[in-house]
Amino acid sequence: MKNKSIIIIGAGPGGLTSAMLLASKGYNVTIYEKKSHFGGRNSVMNLNGFKFELGPTFVMLPDVFSETFKEAGKNIEDYMTMTRLDPMYRLKYADGTDFFVHFDKENLKKEITRVFPGEIDGYDKYMKSQKVKYDRLYKCLTVPYMRWYNYLRLKLLKAFPVMDLGKSVHGVLSKYFKSEDFKIAMAFQAKYLGMSPWKCPGAFTILSYVEHAFGVYHPQGGVHKISEGLAKAAQDSGAIIKLSTGVKEIIFDKNKAIGVELENGEKFYADSIIMNADFAYGMSHLIPESHRPKYTDKNLNGRDYSCSTFMIYLGISKKYNIPHHNIVFSEDYKNNTEEIYERMTLSADPSFYIHNPSVTDDSLAPEGKSTLYVLVPVPNLKGNIDWEKEKSKFRDLILDKIEEKTELKDIRQYIEVEKVITPLDWQNEFSVYKGGVFNLSHALDQMLYLRPHNRLEGYSNLYIVGGGTHPGSGLPTIVESGRISARLIDEELGK
Ligand SMILES: Cc1cc2nc3c(=O)[nH]c(=O)nc-3n(C[C@H](O)[C@H](O)[C@H](O)COP(=O)(O)OP(=O)(O)OC[C@H]3O[C@@H](n4cnc5c(N)ncnc54)[C@H](O)[C@@H]3O)c2cc1C
Structure with missing residues (x-):
């Protein structure tokens, strides 16, 4: 050629x-x-x-x-x-409960029993049914759909009955689990697509299946x-x-x-x-x-576009020992997703994610220091938020929430380097339409x-x-x- x-x-x-x-x-x-x-x-x-x-x-x-x-x-x-991470991540609920999601199934089941007693049976059934869904669905993701009759592909016809059409991710999880907090532990992955678990099509429960079945990795x-x-x-x-x-x-x-x-x-x-x-x-x-x-x-x-993200990148002049991936849920997770996707307003109590990779990989921060990244899902620019006005107030709110809800009580004291990216920056500096960083919904x-x-x-x-x-x-x-x-x-x- x-x-x-x-x-x-x-x-x-x-x-x-x-x-x-x-x-x-x-x-x-x-x-x-x-x-x-x-x-x-x-x-x-x-x-x-x-x-x-x-x-x-x-x-x-x-x-x-x-x-x-x-x-x-x-x-x-x-x-x-x-390298595979184990635990894969830590989930932090508003009442202070920590749930460590292990890859090792024995450790995971001990942890589920500790935090969400009575959910193991549902978990086993869920993983079994999602395996069938994943095996059939992934094959459909590797071929193009450029003609309507591509819907008649055998691969897709086999996948249709297990795709949970008409149900949301949260709806599918409700078939298997009783605890609302445990459902959130298996549903928050809809955020990887920038979507609400209450709106994201039920087919995407394969995201939590993929994590639990194959793991979460970190490239050195x-x-x-x-x-x-x-x-x-x-x-x-x-x-x-x-x-x-x-x-x-x-x-x-x-x-x-x-x-x-x-x-x-x-x-x-x-x-x-x-x-x-x-x-x-x-x-x-x-x-x-x-x-x-x-x-x-x-x-x-x-x-329809995905949500956007408000980012705070922090170079910290001491080593923090919290896990590599931390997801901190707001008091009312459902309300927070509605603020992001439906009402398109800024939350007074947002869920957020803290990335602390220096705990696994010491090549990312100078010796004895930590590279922290905080991601807050926020509405894309179809909402009417004035980011120039809100940027520093929202940054302060997030740091307050980190101090209040996590071990990083002294974070402000150790900030050596800081950069903030707002949805407006995603659009203007990184050429992302409406700042919808996870693309078309x-x-x-x-x-x-x-x-x-x-x-x-x-x-x-x-x-x-x-x-x-x-x-x-x-x-x-x-x-x-x-x-x-x-x-x-x-x-x-x-x-
Ligand atoms: C904050 C955030 C967190 C994410 N987290 C995850 C995660 O944990 N796991 C995961 O799997 N995915 C994640 N994603 C989603 C996704 O994997 C990444 O966004 C990915 O980089 C998108 O790849 P892409 O090839 O579609 O586009 P991009 O990475 O955006 O690449 C497009 C390129 O085109 C260039 N370009 C644009 N216009 C022009 C032009 N006119 N001329 C020349 N070049 C141009 C841009 O500069 C850019 O380099 C995340 C995304 C974001 C923003």
């Missing part, structure tokens, strides 16, 4: 996956990335010797990554090392090592990554995407174009409206055939990768989107 060329817009994990796979097949691959580093939302922020993940901290389904490297003729161990050196590894592997196969090189727009000849015009005015042409920029941002900024009748500005604005009317297609509707050679296309947001599924698009391109150009 030495004479065929591919241009990829954006060096996030989706674009890097396609680059690695296509370069390994001999295509001439060039990525144009507007930032001065690769990785997109899965990159690292270095501040005075502290290394922060910009976005992802939870890694699931490590086999998806190793199989993808293998498909490119590479051994993932040459690029990164993943940080989760951004995934993008670094993909970039290195792509470059080892000959892909070229041009950093600080933003694309201004995609060039079309009638209905064919033929190249890109860079922000500096240069134009480059290729046989296929892949867009990895955030879907709705990319559509509205890189493609003239006349070329996207299905995705007009009005249509994009009317779609995963409601049923935005899934499978109804999600933007891996090869954009109406074009033979414009492909989409990343969280905004099928199968959806989250590192393993984003890698799958990169695989699907690479396969479609190879089928088309390799004819």
